[in-house]
Amino acid sequence: MLKKxxxxxxxxQLNLHNKVLSNDLCQIMEVSEDTIRRDLQELxxxxxxxxxxxxxxxxxxxxxxxxxxxxxxxxxxxxIAEKAVSLVENGMFVLTGxxxxxxxxxxxxxxxxxxxxxxxxxxxxxxxxxHPSIDVVMIGDKILKDSKITCGSEAISKIRQLNADICFxxxxxxxxxxxxxxxxxxxxxxxxxxxxxxxxxxxxSISEKLNSSQPLRICGLEKITHLITxxxxxxxxxxxxxxxxxxxx
Amino acid sequence: MLKKxxxxxxxxQLNLHNKVLSNDLCQIMEVSEDTIRRDLQELxxxxxxxxxxxxxxxxxxxxxxxxxxxxxxxxxxxxIAEKAVSLVENGMFVLTGxxxxxxxxxxxxxxxxxxxxxxxxxxxxxxxxxHPSIDVVMIGDKILKDSKITCGSEAISKIRQLNADICFxxxxxxxxxxxxxxxxxxxxxxxxxxxxxxxxxxxxSISEKLNSSQPLRICGLEKITHLITxxxxxxxxxxxxxxxxxxxx
DNA sequence: TAAATAGCTGCAAAAAACCGCACAAACTCT
DNA sequence: AGAGTTTGTGCGGTTTTTTGCAGCTATTTA
Numbered sequence: 078m079l080k081k082x083x084x085x086x087x088x089x090q091l092n093l094h095n096k097v098l099s100n101d102l103c104q105i106m107e108v109s110e111d112t113i114r115r116d117l118q119e120l121x122x123x124x125x126x127x128x129x130x131x132x133x134x135x136x137x138x139x140x141x142x143x144x145x146x147x148x149x150x151x152x153x154x155x156x157i158a159e160k161a162v163s164l165v166e167n168g169m170f171v172l173t174g175x176x177x178x179x180x181x182x183x184x185x186x187x188x189x190x191x192x193x194x195x196x197x198x199x200x201x202x203x204x205x206x207x208h209p210s211i212d213v214v215m216i217g218d219k220i221l222k223d224s225k226i227t228c229g230s231e232a233i234s235k236i237r238q239l240n241a242d243i244c245f246x247x248x249x250x251x252x253x254x255x256x257x258x259x260x261x262x263x264x265x266x267x268x269x270x271x272x273x274x275x276x277x278x279x280x281x282s283i284s285e286k287l288n289s290s291q292p293l294r295i296c297g298l299e300k301i302t303h304l305i306t307x308x309x310x311x312x313x314x315x316x317x318x319x320x321x322x323x324x325x326x
Numbered sequence: 327m328l329k330k331x332x333x334x335x336x337x338x339q340l341n342l343h344n345k346v347l348s349n350d351l352c353q354i355m356e357v358s359e360d361t362i363r364r365d366l367q368e369l370x371x372x373x374x375x376x377x378x379x380x381x382x383x384x385x386x387x388x389x390x391x392x393x394x395x396x397x398x399x400x401x402x403x404x405x406i407a408e409k410a411v412s413l414v415e416n417g418m419f420v421l422t423g424x425x426x427x428x429x430x431x432x433x434x435x436x437x438x439x440x441x442x443x444x445x446x447x448x449x450x451x452x453x454x455x456x457h458p459s460i461d462v463v464m465i466g467d468k469i470l471k472d473s474k475i476t477c478g479s480e481a482i483s484k485i486r487q488l489n490a491d492i493c494f495x496x497x498x499x500x501x502x503x504x505x506x507x508x509x510x511x512x513x514x515x516x517x518x519x520x521x522x523x524x525x526x527x528x529x530x531s532i533s534e535k536l537n538s539s540q541p542l543r544i545c546g547l548e549k550i551t552h553l554i555t556x557x558x559x560x561x562x563x564x565x566x567x568x569x570x571x572x573x574x575x
Numbered sequence: 576t577a578a579a580t581a582g583c584t585g586c587a588a589a590a591a592a593c594c595g596c597a598c599a600a601a602c603t604c605t
Numbered sequence: 606a607g608a609g610t611t612t613g614t615g616c617g618g619t620t621t622t623t624t625g626c627a628g629c630t631a632t633t634t635a
Contacts, residue, residue: 080613096331099591109615114592129330130591130622138334197466199455202448206474215476217446217466217484223345225455227464235466235480285338329623348581358625363582379632380581 078106083116091126091135098132151181153283153307158182160305160326161245161281167191169242172271173201175226176247178281180204186211195241197227197267221263228263236270244275248282248295251304253317255290256297265293272300279303287314298323327355332365333374340375340384347381402532402556407431409554409575410494410530416440418491421520422450424475425496427530429453435460444490446476446516470512477512485519493524497531497544500553502566504539505546514542521549528552536563547572 078086083106090097103113121128126135158181165171167190173179175198183194183204194205197216205213218232246268250258257280259265272278272295284306298321305326308315315325327335332355339346352362370377375384407430414420416439422428424447432443432453443454446465454462467481495517499507506529508514521527521544533555547570554575557564564574 096328098328110591111593111616112614115614127330129328131328134328134330197464199448199451199464202469203452206448206469206471213469213471215446215448215464215466215469217464217476217481220451220455220462220464222455222462227466231484232466359581360583360626361624364624 078108080116083108083112084120087116087120087133088125091133095135095138096132100131102132154178154181155185156307157281157283157305158185161279162186163326164243164277164279164303165190165192169193170195170239172196172236172239172241172244172275174198174244174246174268174271175201175224178247178283179245182245182281183208195239197232199225224261224264226264226267228267233266233270236267236274239274241275243277243279244271245279245281246271248280248286250286250289250291251280251282251298251318252288252290253298253321255294257295257301258291259293259295260291262293265295268295272296277302279305281305284308284312284314288317327357329365332357332361333369336365336369336382337374340382344384345381349380351381403427403430404434405556406530406532406554407434410528411435412575413492413526413528413552414439414441418442419444419488421445421485421488421490421493421524423447423493423495423517423520424450424473427496427532428494431494431530432457444488446481448474473510473513475513475516477516482515482519485516485523488523490524492526492528493520494528494530495520497529497535499535499538499540500529500531500547500567501537501539502547502570504543506544506550507540508542508544509540511542514544517544521545526551528554530554533557533561533563537566 086106087097087102099110099113099117103110117126117128117133120126121133124136126133127138154177157178161182162185165186169192171192171194173194173196175196179198180200183201186208188209190208191210193212193214195214195216196202196205197218199220202213202215205211216227216232216235218227218229220226221228248257249260252258259268278301280301280303282304287306298318301323303324303326304315304318306315310325318325335355336346336351339351348359348362348366352359355362366375366377366382369375370382373385375382403426406427410431411434414435418441420441420443422443422445424445428447429449432450435457437458439457440459442461442463444463444465445451445454446467448469451462451464454460465476465481465484467476467478469475470477497506498509501507508517527550529550529552531553536555547567550572552573552575553564553567555564559574567574
């Protein structure tokens with residue numbers, strides 16, 4: 078196998094799997110480890126991949142993972158937030174969860190908006206209180222320290238009494254098969270109730286969380302009315318959700 | 327799993343949840359605890375995260391936590407706060423109002439204290455959440471924007487269900503004849519309920535507010551068990567309250 | 576205060592990377 | 606065409622990196 082061929086093959090594998098192992102490569106191509114090592118060295122020098130101990134990673138891998146050092150992809154969340162606020166209208170009763178995306182959304186609410194925001198999230202409330210004209214209602218209960226939201230039977234019974242116009246949820250994982258999933262028992266219960274208590278349900282999620290799932294199921298896609306990501310609505314990664322009848326923004 | 331992959335995965339988890347546990351990581355990635363520990367050490371050295379006992383925290387999280395928006399703290403309120411915390415014991419259920427004095431008190435709670443703090447004040451909750459070991463319960467209702475406390479029938483009915491060990495109130499006016507008075511209708515109602523719901527009632531007030539009164543009466547001195555000011559307890563300005571049977575600190 | 580849990584240090588084994596060299600294929604230049 | 610040169614490849618031995626383990630210390634928790 079020629080050198081150029083090997084290079085092309087390595088790049089191909091890398092595009093498919095974002096990762097190659099030196100061992101696999103030298104077995105498949107039936108060359109020595111040294112040859113592979115030198116191939117990777119050259120491709121790395123040409124900045125076509127990232128060489129690591131034991132193999133190599135694709136450039137996109139590093140971009141996605143390490144480009145976003147501080148606040149996690151704030152620009153993506155800002156895009157999501159901007160789309161989300163367009164759904165809020167004057168006079169609405171809005172139920173929101175917690176999380177950084179919801180806080181971003183709180184920051185970009187138009188100043189002249191008049192609506193009532195109901196939440197159990199402390200960071201969200203802190204933002205809502207800065208707004209000049211919206212009303213803020215806090216759902217009370219014991220506060221979960223790590224996620225800083227009120228959580229418990231008291232909170233759930235309060236949410237059950239609501240019939241909000243719209244509900245915004247930052248979600249951890251969504252998948253066309255498993256629906257919306259979560260890894261925290263209490264938070265999952267809470268989100269489930271919030272969904273039931275609202276006429277429209279808007280899920281906010283960065284695209285990395287698409288097509289991932291976690292142990293606890295919150296609901297299927299049929300309960301979701303809107304899905305907002307930082308991607309344009311016609312991105313192919315969103316096809317499954319379109320098909321499921323979700324409005325994708 | 328390659329080392330870089332592990333690092334990327336750890337950062338990913340961290341960005342999603344602001345926190346990772348060493349144990350979870352070594353189970354998910356199927357490597358030894360030592361490997362995870364070394365990964366965290368390296369990422370910590372590269373200032374990508376903050377290593378703590380048992381896991382790691384994201385940088386953005388710590389920034390929020392330790393953000394140095396140190397409000398200037400008047401000496402008097404600090405003195406009052408120091409006296410007030412001495413009344414809190416482990417295992418107590420503590421009901422607190424809002425106001426700057428209460429927030430000062432929240433800041434000086436001893437780190438090893440274990441108690442449950444119940445409040446409707448957003449600024450107070452923000453402080454309580456920084457404490458490592460206390461439980462925090464939020465009283466829910468519509469939030470009064472100017473005083474940043476939850477207020478309304480819902481809050482009042484919740485407080486009625488309580489039987490707290492002790493209640494701390496920052497007060498606006500106190501007088502040996504009129505008792506404790508207030509100028510906000512909603513806040514007055516709330517404080518009245520909080521006093522009824524607690525075995526001990528501690529009033530916190532800077533000395534300037536002594537012997538002043540406002541239009542709305544909350545209660546007489548007989549309902550107050552403790553009064554704390556920045557003055558030494560034997561100051562002559564406090565004589566009236568001594569005589570009324572209030573413990574003056 | 577004692578048990579449990581997490582961290583640290585040194586060590587050893589395995590894997591991977593590296594270095595120098597030899598040899599073969601390809602390419603160049605007369 | 607053929608000798609010399611460049612380039613690519615594989616092999617043996619050495620070095621570095623990575624990882625897990627055992628024993629010990631420090632911290633946390635009950």
